Amino acid sequence: MAGLCGWFTPGGDGPAHTVPSCAGELPARPGAATQHRETRGGACRARDGWVAGEAGGVVVALAGHPRWQDAELAALARDGDPARALWEGYRRHGRGVLERLAGDFTLCVLDPDHRRLLAAIDRIGQFPLYFARLPGAVAFGTSAASVLAHPGLGRQVTPEGLFHYLFFHMLPAPVSLYAGLEKLQGGQCLILEGDGPARVEAYWVPPFQEPAGADAKALGQELHQRLETAVRRLNDEPRTGAFLSGGLDSSTVSGYLATLRPGEADTFSIGFHAPGYDEMDYARDAARHFGTHSHEYYVTPEDVVAAVPLIAAAYDEPFGNSSALPAYFCARMAADTGIRRMLAGDGGDELFAGNARYVKQQVFEHWGRLPAPLRRTLLEPWFTRLPRDMPLLGKARSYVEQARIPLPDRLQTYNHLYRLDAETVFEPDFLAQVDPEAPWSLMRDLYHRPAGASPLNRMMYLDWQQTLADNDLRKVSRMCQLAGVDVVYPMLDEDLVAFSCRVPSALKASRGRLRHFYKEAMTGFLPERIIHKKKHGFGLPFGLWMQEHPPLQEMAYDGLLRFKNRGILQPAFIDRLIQMHRQQHAVYYGEMVWILMMLDLWLETHKLSVETTD
16 A cells, blocks of 8 residues: 655646655555545546546545544545545535544645645654645655655755654654654644645644542543443454553453454464563463463564664664564564454553653652752752762762753653763764754653643653654554554554543552553453563563674674764764673663664665765
């Protein structure tokens, strides 16, 4: 299925264009994708899986798994023409059509008669949309390559883009690696009208609420209803399976799939022969509990060596999340079994407070509640002079040093680029071309965007945009696409997201317990062992394996050696990084090795450098 790309010049001499993505690209994501051109005669014809018409009139295009919240538009879509529903919704409501559309989607409406373009992505940002502002026009598409194919654009890699990648380990919207290329954030639309400039607007920001006297039991019952409905909505593909890591969310999604397909649900799990990384026992518990057909695969270091070049090249932009590799092998296992759609559990941690940093920041927030004069004139000067090498005093000093950093900046105190001096990491010429404050400004803007939200809900909204949309969803969606299966995210159903906004923060994370409300509500549905397990994740033991597996070392060191000549990092820092990985913390510094290796492989595959313009 082709992704969406096009360009639009209001009032120009030529027609507006909306075309499938350029040949040779991976599709935006398997799933529904339709285009409809409303002509005065109403004639349409099929072309390459799209519905298209003759020149003239309004052109609309829609990709993903859209769901209409307007009964009449939903009926139109059910009759087999989702694009006609979009056209009718736009005709009636203009930009307001976005408020009536749910599900995951990318869409555009080209309206030459009114000299208007409207393009948008869903509220969470499950689908990407890239765009470039051109003189009197805009180019847009669901992939970077589709936009860069426009004859007026080049492929110039920017130092700012590279700096953001090294900070976040991916490229967070609206930032792109390429000069002139931007991305929409979740809940945003792109508008171009008349002679005005292209502008980006938010059509949705979550309305977080903190209702007093909330009934936790009633909310728990509603949670079950919302979850079952979310899975049911996406259970319309006969060959559907589910990722099953053994965590809360994948177990929940797998459980509801099993209730809808008793005895027939397929689940897919990945394991590692590495201490502290393998959760296969929990996945087996869930599979037995719900009676699913369990499929398992253990990833090996040899798998990593074989798949890394393919995975690095698959992304539109450099992508440094190492769990992309197990996601790929899991999706490929499902595809080999004949599965066409996978249900993924991503999103639950960010809706119901499942990340350890949330409760950790609650501890630091206590410091800010002390009277400011007492903190600034007495306590902070005293605590920050305590000796670091004495256990209790050192912990007290560390607490105050972190607590005095405001949110959201405090969330990045683990970051490599926070802990290391930039002047000893980057080449001076490279550092002179970037704004080191730009990543921080981007986080602060997102954190403060929801009006009246609690610190917990602000952190989760920041994660909706960056941890989910820019990282986890891109990881899973692209790897499923590479494996040849569709993927959907029941935990991100609009009704479930709206419900989560009504659950009070004090219930989501209660007295330092992650996912308190969710765990209480799911007691009796999920196995007790899964409810009470420590949060783990889907990480790859790359840093550990690299110490023991010579081919993995060779691949990584070859990449780091090439990277020394790219004019980005100081060669002495790369040598120090290798030494720290070998002698200090293999997991922590192995992550940085992976991030640099994947960037180098991506640049090498695409034959790009910081100075390159093709």
